[in-house]
Amino acid sequence: MSEYVASLMAEVKAKNPAQPEFHQAVEEVAESLSTVLDRHPEYRKAKVLERIIEPERVIMLRVPWVNDQGEVQVNRGFRIEMNSAIGPYKGGLRFHPSVNLGILKFLAFEQVFKNSLTTLPMGGGKGGSDFDPKGKSDNEVMRFCQSFMNELQRHIGGDTDVPAGDIGVGGREIGFMFGQYKKIRNEFVGILTGKGLNWGGSLIRPEATGYGAVYFGENMLATRGETYEGKTCLVSGSGNVAQYTVEKLLELGAKPVTVSDSGGYIHDPDGIDSEKLAFIMDLKNVRRGRIKEYAEKYPNATYTEADRSLDHNPLWNHEAQCAFPSATQNEINLKDARNLIEKGVYLISEGANMPSVPDAVNLFVEHKLLYGPGKAANAGGVAVSGLEMSQNSLRYSWSREEVDAKLKGIMASIHSACVEAAETYGTPGNYVNGANIAGFLKVANAMMDQGVV
Numbered sequence: 001m002s003e004y005v006a007s008l009m010a011e012v013k014a015k016n017p018a019q020p021e022f023h024q025a026v027e028e029v030a031e032s033l034s035t036v037l038d039r040h041p042e043y044r045k046a047k048v049l050e051r052i053i054e055p056e057r058v059i060m061l062r063v064p065w066v067n068d069q070g071e072v073q074v075n076r077g078f079r080i081e082m083n084s085a086i087g088p089y090k091g092g093l094r095f096h097p098s099v100n101l102g103i104l105k106f107l108a109f110e111q112v113f114k115n116s117l118t119t120l121p122m123g124g125g126k127g128g129s130d131f132d133p134k135g136k137s138d139n140e141v142m143r144f145c146q147s148f149m150n151e152l153q154r155h156i157g158g159d160t161d162v163p164a165g166d167i168g169v170g171g172r173e174i175g176f177m178f179g180q181y182k183k184i185r186n187e188f189v190g191i192l193t194g195k196g197l198n199w200g201g202s203l204i205r206p207e208a209t210g211y212g213a214v215y216f217g218e219n220m221l222a223t224r225g226e227t228y229e230g231k232t233c234l235v236s237g238s239g240n241v242a243q244y245t246v247e248k249l250l251e252l253g254a255k256p257v258t259v260s261d262s263g264g265y266i267h268d269p270d271g272i273d274s275e276k277l278a279f280i281m282d283l284k285n286v287r288r289g290r291i292k293e294y295a296e297k298y299p300n301a302t303y304t305e306a307d308r309s310l311d312h313n314p315l316w317n318h319e320a321q322c323a324f325p326s327a328t329q330n331e332i333n334l335k336d337a338r339n340l341i342e343k344g345v346y347l348i349s350e351g352a353n354m355p356s357v358p359d360a361v362n363l364f365v366e367h368k369l370l371y372g373p374g375k376a377a378n379a380g381g382v383a384v385s386g387l388e389m390s391q392n393s394l395r396y397s398w399s400r401e402e403v404d405a406k407l408k409g410i411m412a413s414i415h416s417a418c419v420e421a422a423e424t425y426g427t428p429g430n431y432v433n434g435a436n437i438a439g440f441l442k443v444a445n446a447m448m449d450q451g452v453v
């Protein structure tokens, strides 16, 4: 670690105690940027990175609501408005009991670079609540979303801050929040993305993150003259990102064999085909059940319960060529990374945000795997959110084919931006450096143009 990064990190840790995920995200970016900052002392002088690390605004809100038993509940809500140098704040809302300030700051920080990579004019933000939608009735989820929006509506806006979904926030939650915004403000404006199709949503938005991660992997494979045809793929998670990752992999001739939820994972040696995927989608999106039921329905598959006392996740210990972590942060530790490599995996395209711990990332880079970090590989979701904003402004909808073609084009340009930046700054093939540098430069130059604000 350079002296500059060491002193920057000491300050970040002192100023932001008890935010380990935020420290982790900042350190990775700061290390990637060493050469850039050496070659461009003007960024150092203007303290551009120091400014990017500090959110422009952090909003914390009380979210009171009443459950079905008539009892008052109190949750904590957040919106981190991280950086608006290249456009309105943009980034998802996460509803999960683990949500806290540090996790949302890491996500908002990553979002700044990701949004910059998409080529679209979007700044970075993130938000959410420690509310757990699991086990709640639709009415409880609605009351929570309405209460959350009662306060959030003051801070967001089509040209200010445009949230979207993330873990625990899908079409249902976006609908409830949009309805409440419209009721309070008496205006029909694109203040959220991921909306329903007949009220301002974009085709391909639900699919975009998963499809995009697969397209990013396709671009990486193409650098070695390969395709997905016949490749076995490990996928974690069984939510929005995982489902559409599996769908696109099937379309491109690959064989996905795993999916998971927080209770455990299934391994299906016959492959998850489209009929089985339809079962997963119904299970997760309609019945809101557990992935364990997959193995009851398809007896050739095995279900392995999550065991937090293990030093690794057995999902990452199956023969395969490709892996798509699509559940949550830090789900691949060093041992998992070793297992993946031993089992033949040489392509990792991250649907989730920061799913690999730093030692795992270093191992992938050392072994010269095709490793696509989340901020590049999963940028398809926010890219299509950006396209949803454009369609809302135009009051016009593009066809499925048009949006998919734009998504494909954006993922290809993110891929080439990463490749070029990695080469220019002396680390060819290193997508981590490539993504961090390419994402940083656009934001940094905008900040230099706009003065010290």
Ligand code: NDP
Binding pocket: 092, 165, 166, 167, 168, 169, 170, 209, 236, 237, 238, 239, 240, 241, 242, 260, 261, 262, 263, 326, 327, 328, 329, 351, 352, 353, 378, 379, 381, 382
């Ligand atoms: P969903 O809520 O739809 O699905 C999340 C999945 O991951 C569920 O299967 C969930 O299991 C599992 N999961 C969540 N937290 C944990 C945990 N702590 N341990 C084990 N499993 C867990 O979320 P998304 O699919 O939208 O998001 C998945 C990842 O992709 C996140 O990292 C998110 O930040 C990232 N992402 C999402 C984008 C989007 O457009 N939705 C865009 C870019 C990135 P269970 O149901 O049991 O909790």
